[in-house]
Amino acid sequence: MTDVRPPPRALPVVDKDSRTFWTSGRDGILAIHRCKQCAYYVHPPVPFCPRCESREVAPEAVSGRGTVVTFTVNHKQWVPGLPVPYVLALVAIAEQDDVRLVTNITDCDPGEVGFGMAVEVWFEPVEELWVPLFRPVRGS
Amino acid sequence: MKRFAEKDCAITGVGMSEVSRGSAKSALELTVDACLEAIADAGLKRGEIDGIATWPGERADGSGFSPVGSAALQDALRLEVNWYAGGGEAPGQYGAVFNAIGAIAAGLCRHVLVFRTMYEATARKTAFANALIRAGERQAGPFAWYAPYHTYAAALQQALFFNLYVHKSGIRPEQVGQIAINQRRNAGLNPRAIYRTAITIEDYLASPVIATPLRLYDCDVPIDGAAAIVVSRLDGARDLRNPPIRIEAIGSSMEYRNSWTQLDALDTQAQPRVAEMMWSRTQLTTADVDIAQLYDGFSFHTLNWLENFGFCERYGAKDFIEGGKRIALDGELPVNTGGGALSAGRLHAYGAVHEACTQLWGKAGARQVAGDPKVCATSTAGGPLAGCMLLVRG
Amino acid sequence: MKAAITGTGLSDLGRNTGRPAMAHLAQAARRALAAAGLDRNDIDGICTYPGKTDGSPGQSPLGTGEVRAALGLQTRWHCAVPDGPSQMAPIMVAAMAVLTGQARHVLCFRALTESSSQSAGRRASIPGAGSARIGGWLSWLVPNNAMSASNWAGWMATRYCHEFGLTREHLGMVAVGQRAFALQNPAAVMRKPLGMDEYLAARMISSPLCLFDCDVPIDGASVIIVSAPDAARDRTRAPLWIEAMGAALRGPETWDQRADLTTMGAHDAAADMWLRTDFKPADLDVLALYDGFSIFVPLWLEAVGLCGHGEAKDLIAAGAIGPGGRYPVNTGGGQLSAGRLHGFGLIHEACIQLWGEGGNRQVDGARLAACGTGGGFIAGSMLLLRD
Numbered sequence A: 001m002t003d004v005r006p007p008p009r010a011l012p013v014v015d016k017d018s019r020t021f022w023t024s025g026r027d028g029i030l031a032i033h034r035c036k037q038c039a040y041y042v043h044p045p046v047p048f049c050p051r052c053e054s055r056e057v058a059p060e061a062v063s064g065r066g067t068v069v070t071f072t073v074n075h076k077q078w079v080p081g082l083p084v085p086y087v088l089a090l091v092a093i094a095e096q097d098d099v100r101l102v103t104n105i106t107d108c109d110p111g112e113v114g115f116g117m118a119v120e121v122w123f124e125p126v127e128e129l130w131v132p133l134f135r136p137v138r139g140s
Numbered sequence B: 001m002k003r004f005a006e007k008d009c010a011i012t013g014v015g016m017s018e019v020s021r022g023s024a025k026s027a028l029e030l031t032v033d034a035c036l037e038a039i040a041d042a043g044l045k046r047g048e049i050d051g052i053a054t055w056p057g058e059r060a061d062g063s064g065f066s067p068v069g070s071a072a073l074q075d076a077l078r079l080e081v082n083w084y085a086g087g088g089e090a091p092g093q094y095g096a097v098f099n100a101i102g103a104i105a106a107g108l109c110r111h112v113l114v115f116r117t118m119y120e121a122t123a124r125k126t127a128f129a130n131a132l133i134r135a136g137e138r139q140a141g142p143f144a145w146y147a148p149y150h151t152y153a154a155a156l157q158q159a160l161f162f163n164l165y166v167h168k169s170g171i172r173p174e175q176v177g178q179i180a181i182n183q184r185r186n187a188g189l190n191p192r193a194i195y196r197t198a199i200t201i202e203d204y205l206a207s208p209v210i211a212t213p214l215r216l217y218d219c220d221v222p223i224d225g226a227a228a229i230v231v232s233r234l235d236g237a238r239d240l241r242n243p244p245i246r247i248e249a250i251g252s253s254m255e256y257r258n259s260w261t262q263l264d265a266l267d268t269q270a271q272p273r274v275a276e277m278m279w280s281r282t283q284l285t286t287a288d289v290d291i292a293q294l295y296d297g298f299s300f301h302t303l304n305w306l307e308n309f310g311f312c313e314r315y316g317a318k319d320f321i322e323g324g325k326r327i328a329l330d331g332e333l334p335v336n337t338g339g340g341a342l343s344a345g346r347l348h349a350y351g352a353v354h355e356a357c358t359q360l361w362g363k364a365g366a367r368q369v370a371g372d373p374k375v376c377a378t379s380t381a382g383g384p385l386a387g388c389m390l391l392v393r394g
Numbered sequence C: 001m002k003a004a005i006t007g008t009g010l011s012d013l014g015r016n017t018g019r020p021a022m023a024h025l026a027q028a029a030r031r032a033l034a035a036a037g038l039d040r041n042d043i044d045g046i047c048t049y050p051g052k053t054d055g056s057p058g059q060s061p062l063g064t065g066e067v068r069a070a071l072g073l074q075t076r077w078h079c080a081v082p083d084g085p086s087q088m089a090p091i092m093v094a095a096m097a098v099l100t101g102q103a104r105h106v107l108c109f110r111a112l113t114e115s116s117s118q119s120a121g122r123r124a125s126i127p128g129a130g131s132a133r134i135g136g137w138l139s140w141l142v143p144n145n146a147m148s149a150s151n152w153a154g155w156m157a158t159r160y161c162h163e164f165g166l167t168r169e170h171l172g173m174v175a176v177g178q179r180a181f182a183l184q185n186p187a188a189v190m191r192k193p194l195g196m197d198e199y200l201a202a203r204m205i206s207s208p209l210c211l212f213d214c215d216v217p218i219d220g221a222s223v224i225i226v227s228a229p230d231a232a233r234d235r236t237r238a239p240l241w242i243e244a245m246g247a248a249l250r251g252p253e254t255w256d257q258r259a260d261l262t263t264m265g266a267h268d269a270a271a272d273m274w275l276r277t278d279f280k281p282a283d284l285d286v287l288a289l290y291d292g293f294s295i296f297v298p299l300w301l302e303a304v305g306l307c308g309h310g311e312a313k314d315l316i317a318a319g320a321i322g323p324g325g326r327y328p329v330n331t332g333g334g335q336l337s338a339g340r341l342h343g344f345g346l347i348h349e350a351c352i353q354l355w356g357e358g359g360n361r362q363v364d365g366a367r368l369a370a371c372g373t374g375g376g377f378i379a380g381s382m383l384l385l386r387d
Helices: A019-027 B027-041 B070-077 B092-105 B120-125 B141-145 B154-169 B173-187 B201-206 B271-279 B299-308 B317-324 B350-360 C021-036 C064-071 C086-099 C114-119 C136-140 C149-164 C168-182 C196-201 C265-274 C296-304 C312-317 C344-354
Strands: A030-035 A057-062 A065-074 A086-093 A096-105 A118-126 A129-136 B009-016 B051-054 B083-086 B111-119 B209-211 B224-233 B245-251 B291-293 B375-382 B385-393 C004-010 C045-048 C077-080 C105-113 C204-206 C219-227 C240-246 C286-289 C368-373 C380-386
Touching (some): A019 A030, A019 A057, A019 A118, A019 A129, B009 B027, B009 B350, B027 B070, B051 B070, B070 C136, B092 B224, B092 B245, B111 B350, B173 B299, B245 B350, B271 B299, B271 B385, B291 B350, B350 B375, C004 C021, C004 C344, C064 C077, C077 C086, C086 C105, C086 C240, C086 C344, C086 C368, C086 C380, C105 C114, C168 C312, C219 C344, C265 C368, C265 C380, C286 C344, C296 C312, C344 C368
Parallel strands (some): A096 A129, B291 B375, C286 C368
Antiparallel strands (some): A030 A057, A065 A086, A118 A129, B009 B245, B245 B385, C004 C240, C105 C219
16 A cells, blocks of 8 residues: 545635635635625635626735535545545635635534534635634534 | 618616726626726616626636626616626627617617626736636637637637738738727727827838738737626607717628638628618718728728728728728727727727717717717628627717 | 427436447437437437536536537537526527527537546535635635535525425425336336335435435436427427426526525526416426425425415325326436436426326326526526417
8 A cells, every 4th residue: 555645725716806715814814805895705816896886896804604504515536645534515604694705614523514604714724825624613 | 661670779878997018906896896987987777777787797817808608697787677688609799789779679678788808908918818718628619610720829820810911901910000000099098998009100101010011900809897887768868968879780691601710702701782781771871971891800990891891992001001091089080089999999899889979978078089970880890790880870 | 489309319328338428419319309300411400508617526427529420410500508598598599589580490418427527536516526616606615615505505495494384294295296106217227115214314415405305416418409490390299389488597696696595596486487478387387496405395386486485395204206296307217316416307208297107107288388497596487388
């Protein structure tokens, strides 16, 4: 048996709109684009508010809390060395339920993950990016 | 005469983002700018757009060639549509317009948003130092046949075709240069153009040779920018903000080998039969055309199109443009009146449609062609890609 | 005025055939031309989805240009539609081309060599595999190891099961029922009987989807010929009129931001289709519904309007969609058992049924078929009506 090292995460191309999302974890912040006029969160990020048509839309820190909207437990090893199983989830941010983040739920057994589970963000640094991941909120 | 579907379609609004050699905005934001401007120009609301078409669709490869597809744009504007299409295998850049016409004819849409976004200025500064090949990457598709031979840019590939044209037509560099000189003169009157300082024939002849016989001033300018147009069903276009610009006829055929190496007529590329198709669908003739916005990815394409449309005979472009008078703003056939891709920036034939409509609506300011132009011929090209349209106001 | 399908053809489908894509395509084209009673010189348009791509091995090895050259076609019109209303988009734009007078007979094709390509050492459809950074819409999915459509379909399925009580047994009935159809289809690749026990014991791919919930990568090609109204009559077979098409998309064009994760683009597209016809869902005789993953079938049943939201499990449990049911779905075995031709195989089978050529699996008197392709946010739907 030869050891296969876990593959690095595939990483996104970042542009002027998405850079803050993928890098603000350096400061422990989850940042989502938000309209300055009507306070609507816009994701994926684009400086245009589809609700009020304002162009004043910019990244803003959110609480980092959210809930699991749905999930799947991946069992198939898509690339050599990929540790399985892992939980892939869509998490709605606490501030606005139509902003959904694709993420992995970490720090728990896959069997523990459920609908509506309260989760909080943490960040994994990869190259110059900080990938937002979520884990269950523990305690009271 | 048979009723052709394009005659029931019209351009009702146009929009363009800032066009620059390096934008502070993302490609998606530039697209949003252009699309919102086009929708407002037509006098429509976002909710009235019920179709999207683009060419060649999203290419998320960092090349900047087409960074935004219909999905990203639809989500950014939260449009609710009955039809959407983006794809590259089509009759050139105008394939998106032809798809819009089809969707309208099929009763799926009333107002289709057509857009084209390019982010090549930024891309050239980063990953893609040149247009076609990235170091260390294997090439697939039509350019696989060129890649091993140091064909780093479209300019080299196109120079092969251009050289044959020069050989067959006997055109001299001083004649070719009139295309670039004319367009730079027009760009000087266009506040949105990239390069606005006039050039002389001496400047042209002194400009660096990229690949014989192609000089720097024969090549269009990579930019960051987006253009958008609204194509509407004619019966829904009459009471909008602008007088409708009818799509009188289109040329979309491909009756030749679809190949960047095996084209039938290398020096005139794919275009002659495309123009023939367009003329077969209208009673108008070259004599009715007031202005022309001809594809100018390279100046040589513009020469091709003067001949293919029949404004002059085959290999007669050199005489037609001699001295530059005929194609000037006050000439008998003003060509690329906003500066074209050579001077205003490479929006890949959609800058040409934008300029065509601006002229036909009489909104071109200092560069407005006199005499209230009503009919414009416009075209796209490049290797086997080709499409053309005849646009008529009213 | 309506366009019609006048001929269809499939190549000999198989797993790891080692035959080049063009050989499959040429065989399918010859069969489709013969079915329509056309000569290749009659073909003046060509169309495909998504067009030639390099991203995922074998997923779309052929573009319009090389097919046109290889078959020696002289076409006046061509198009490929990667960003459109799903795998059916080429048939829709072909219908537009013949209705706008740009062509009379359009050859629509879909060729895949995923089986050979994946066996040759390259991995399954991993988006962005081989490129340094992921761009576009995938950039929001892949960094979290949402590698495959099975993951995206998985999270939809989890949510749907949670809200409506659909179980693995219901999904199993879809897979088992389609396998029963495949046993009657000599062209299907999976022809070994499948029982519920075997289904439930299969390895999990991305919960709740197991191996048998995923379609089968194959090598093969499908050709569908779309003809102008005046050119569709007097062919070998009765014209199958495209009675109505639907391509609407009301929500965001993404897998992750759709407001209701228990619906798909299918719901928008099918609703728009019904606005364009006097027929009603109860008039349907046979259905071709996209089954890239089994979970798409219940969602499509609801999208097409055969039952209310959340009620598809009852239709499935009552045996309505399997052999002998009132609304037979994917009668050739579908992609789950006949092989993944990315929607084209399903439409091919609907045509076979409408022409009454389904052999042991023929649905008596089939005249009206609903076809739905696409999963997640993209979808196209159409009604086919035999003259």
